Amino acid sequence: MVEGSLPGVDRERETDERIVCHVDADCFYASCERLREPELRGEPVVVGMGYEPGDTIGAVATASYEAREFGVESAQAISSALERLPRRAALSRDADDHDPDLTREETGFYRPVDMDYYESIASEVREILHECADVVREVSIDEAYLDVTERTAWEVADGFARHVKDRIRREVGVTVSVGVAPTMSAAKIASDFDKPDGLTVVRPGEIREFLAPLEVELIHGVGPVTARELREMGLETAGDVAVTDPEPLIDRFGERGRELYQRARGNDDRQVEPKGEPKSFSRESAFPEPVSEAEPKYDQIETLAGAVADRAQREGALYRTVGVKAVTPPYDVNTRERSLPGPVDDPELVERIARDLFAEFESESVRKVGVRVANLEFAAVDQASLDGWDSQPAPEPDESTSPPVEAGQASLDGWDGQHEAGDALESNTNDASSQPATDGDGGTSPSNGQASLTDFE
Structure with a gap:
């Protein structure tokens, strides 16, 4: 049995039909906010931008299903959306900004877009998807296509898809809808067919x-x-x-x-293909509870450093940047990185630099840690290391070209990649310059403001 296949699946036989899964998170931004604030579960939630002090233009990025019952939709002007769904909570998480006039018997909650946080949650989903499939094509922050032809069989495809859904719910805490079909377009339609938390399987001959x-x-x-x-x-x-x-x-x-x-007619011969070479490899791991002791944090950093260095070796990649992530309560994302004099393949160096970069968080309470290598080069060259350069410490990034990331801020060029415009034939024409990206569950095409996790494994 091929590693990662479901028990009882005989992969020695020929597979005549591809098995494609489309995985689409349900109201992803709102789901992330509910992870951070469990009291929002079951309540109408609107996530958007443009309703903070000083902002006059903005739109809904996503609305929970409870909010949609009030007529709130993705890409809707935030002002009209909140007229339909008055806020029960203040427009920011800062208690000093609370408006007592908005805390009476009102009907919903508004939260401003927090892309760094959403990317952190999405990276956990992406890791599961890559463990469940040999070929993954990330479309946006909240959806991806998987070719699982070599992982399962049509007879048990529904069980395999249920396994993916359950892992994401159990390990990350968000729900996804999954469509399974022999083609990408049918799988996409199937994932939308029974939202939220849906699972629809369209077998060969049924399209x-x-x-x-x-x-x-x-x-x-x-x-x-x-x-x-x-x-x-x-x-x-x-x-x-x-x-x-x-x-x-x-x-x-x-x-x-x-x-x-x-x-x-159900005809679609497109193959599920990754979007070119990745820009970085990363691994993250969350602790069951925030950890203050140094040893377990460093142990995890070393494990993750070994994992990303091994991934780079297996993919034939050299790297010029090593970075770490530390997520501190409640969910503040801190990243640090160091540039190297040249492209290398040096696992020991990755571990050493990762430990050095993480040192400032040694005594802090941390709920999640991560390590990545970036600025990748793919070439058939002999293994390179910095052994010859170790007489000089690896320099800090040149602030003119690669500024260090401030605490609590994750760079969109670092821990995540740029989104793909998607493969729809017709895109929404909302002005991306004045409106936030909507998550894919809102029915509009992602705009340039929405980042994806292409660079995550």
């Missing part, structure tokens, strides 16, 4: 039947403008598109029309 009754908006890649034009052509469902003459679609939408026709 056309599954898609046929769905409204045209639900065809992967169809946005509101295209949906309106399809309806003008008399096409209301995916089944209508699947049986129509494709030529009028091609005349109206060009080659995109042909692709819509094929997607509606």
Whole structure:
């Protein structure tokens, strides 16, 4: 049995159909806020920006399902959203900012976007996904495609997907919806089919039947403008598109029309592929309870340093930067990093630098630690080390090009990567310059303001 496969799965046989999972977190930002503040569970929660002192423009990044019952939607202007859902809590976590007029019998909670915190939670999810699949394509901070063809079989695909969901719920504390299908587009639609906390499996031979009754908006890649034009052509469902003459679609939408026709018929030959070479490798580990003693923290740092250095060796990567992360209560993210004189493959050096960087947190209470190597180079070269340079201490980053990260601040170029615009055929046209990124559960395409975890393993 292949390592990581479910018991009883015989992978010696040939697999004729790919098994693709689309994993999509439910109201991810709101779920993260509930991890930090358990009293928010079951309450209407709006996460956004633009309602802090001095801000005049902003939008909803995500709204919990309870908040959506009041008509609050992702990408909605924050002012109108909060008119529908008056805040029960203050607009910031600072007690000095509390407005007593907003603490009476009101209906919901507002929290400003905290991307560093969300990225930290998402990194734990990403680690589980990479342990459960051989091929992972991260789409945004809260969704990814997995090719698990070599990990499971169609007969037990629902059990495998349930295993992924349960691990994420148990080890991270957030819920995800999973769609399983032979194609990426069908898996994406399936993950949305039974939200929240959904699991929908579309087996080979069932795709056309599954898609046929769905409204045209639900065809992967169809946005509101295209949906309106399809309806003008008399096409209301995916089944209508699947049986129509494709030529009028091609005349109206060009080659995109042909692709819509094929997607509606369940045809999608795209492969689940990672988004190019990673920019960094990282590992994190949380303690059951915050730890103040130095020894267990350093033990974990050494273990994580060994893990990322080993990953770099296996991937044939050299690295120029070593970094550590320390998350202190309640959930303050602190990162430190050091640049090296040149690209190296030197596990002992990674451990030594990681210990040095972590030293300032030696006596602090820490709930999670992490180690990463970054500025990767992939080349077939002999192993490099800094043994010849050890007479000089490794320099601190040049502030003109690589400023150290202040306490409580995680760099979007460090512990996380830039998001991918997604692979929808039609994107939302909201002005990203004035609105925050929405998490994927809100129904809009990620904007440039939303980071992903491409660089995490």
